[in-house]
Amino acid sequence: MVNTVRKGSYFERKAKQILERQGFVVEKAKRTRFQGTDFYGLFDLICVDGKTIKFVQVADCVKPKEWFARAERFQVPLNCSKELWIYRERKGFRVILIPSKKVKAIG
Secondary structure, eight states: OOOHHHHHHHHHHHHHHHHHHTTOEEEEOOOOSSSOSSBTTTBSEEEEOSSOEEEEEEESSOOOHHHHHHHHHSOEETTEEEEEEEEETTTEEEEEEOOOOEEOOOO
């Protein structure tokens, strides 16, 4: 059986490398003993390129409906996006944009 933490970290590193090649500065959520490993309990990576901010969840399968409902309620400014990156073996990442109600842009 594959270690799920190790597998998840591998997918997150791959996504981080892709985003950095696209010009984003990427911050990965840190694993601690006392709190969850995701930003806001939803996202693995926060990516900034000067104009755009991306909140990215990396997975190897589609998330449950409850996750999508929480992600849709998470409000972001106009210059932000919420994305689910699903890794598929030998095919790479499939990116799903998560819709939400928009609020006024930052800056």
